[in-house]
Ligand SMILES: [Zn+2]
C-alpha cells in the first residue's frame with residue numbers, strides 16, 4: 001500500500017525543511033529579507049516548473065465565490081483564476097441537496113428539511129445546465145477521458161471534470177446516473193448531508209449500518225458507466241463496505257486526518273477521518289483529498305503531510321472544497337503558491353506532482369478510461 005517506504009523518505013524531507021528554515025532565521029535582518037525575496041522567486045519558478053511537468057487537479061471544488069453553488073450567473077471567474085494559478089483541472093461539483101441545506105448554531109452544515117419528490121433532481125438538472133453554459137461561453141473545457149485531461153493540460157487550457165456531490169437526486173433510479181453520465185458527468189460522490197438510500201453519512205444519524213444494497217448497486221453502476229466514485233462524507237462503516245464492493249480505486253475527495261494539529265480545533269471535526277478510514281481508501285489504490293480549511297498555506301502543507309504520513313505520497317490529493325467556507329486557497333491564483341509551499345515544506349517536485357494531480361489522474365484513468 002505505502003509503495004516503497006515513502007514514509008521514511010518524506011519524513012527526512014520534512015526534517016531538511018526545518019533545518020533550512022532555522023538557517024534562514026539565523027541570517028541578519030536585511031540579508032534575511034534579500035535572501036527571502038530571492039528564495040520566494042526561486043520557489044515560484046520551481047512551482048511553475050512542477051505545474052508544467054505534471055497535471056494538477058483540484059479533486060473537489062465548487063468553483064469559488066461565483067461558482068456553481070452561488071447565485072451568480074455563469075461567468076469567466078473560474079477560468080481566469082485557474083489560468084492565473086496554472087491549475088489545469090477542477091472537479092466542479094454540483095450539490096443536488098443544496099436547496100435543503102443550512103447551518104446550525106455551531107456553523108455546521110446539514111439538511112434542514114426533507115426534500116419534496118423530484119425536487120433535488122430538478123435542481124441538479126438546473127445546475128448541469130449552468131455547467132453547460134460555463135463550458136460553452138466562459139473559457140473552460142469539460143473533459144471526459146484521461147486522454148482529454150492530459151490534452152487540456154498540454155494545451156494550457158483550464159478544464160473541468162463535471163462532478164456531483166451526493167447522489168440525493170437518484171431517488172433509487174439508476175437511469176438518472178446514466179443520464180448524468182450522458183450529460184458529461186465523470187465523477188460522483190455517493191452521500192452528502194441528506195439521508196438517502198445509499199448509505200450513512202458522517203454528520204447524520206446512522207440508519208443503514210453502512211452501505212445499503214442499493215448503494216452497492218450504485219458503486220457497480222459507477223464502474224460500469226465510467227465514473228470516479230467518491231466516498232467523501234460517508235461514515236467509516238459505509239466506506240469499509242464500499243471498499244469491499246469496489247473493483248476500482250475509490251476517491252475520498254475532501255477531508256483531513258482526525259484531530260489534525262494543522263487544522264486545530266474545528267467545527268469540521270465530524271468530517272475528518274481516522275487513520276483506518278484513510279488506509280481503507282489507499283488499499284483500493286485510491287486517494288484522499290485534503291481540503292483547504294487551514295489558517296495558512298504552510299499549515300495546509302502540514303495537513304497534507306499528516307495524511308502522507310498515514311497512507312503515503314501516492315494516496316493524497318488536493319480537494320479544496322472552495323468556496324464552501326473561507327480557507328487558505330481563496331482563489332485559484334493561489335494554486336501555484338500552494339505548490340511552492342509544498343516544495344518549501346519538503347516535498348520533492350515528483351511528490352508535489354503526484355499530490356497536485358498525478359494521483360487523481362491515475363484514479364480517473366482506471367475508473368473512466
Ligand atoms: Zn462536502
Ligand SMILES: [Zn+2]
Pocket residue numbers: 060061062093165321324
Ligand atoms: Zn463540497
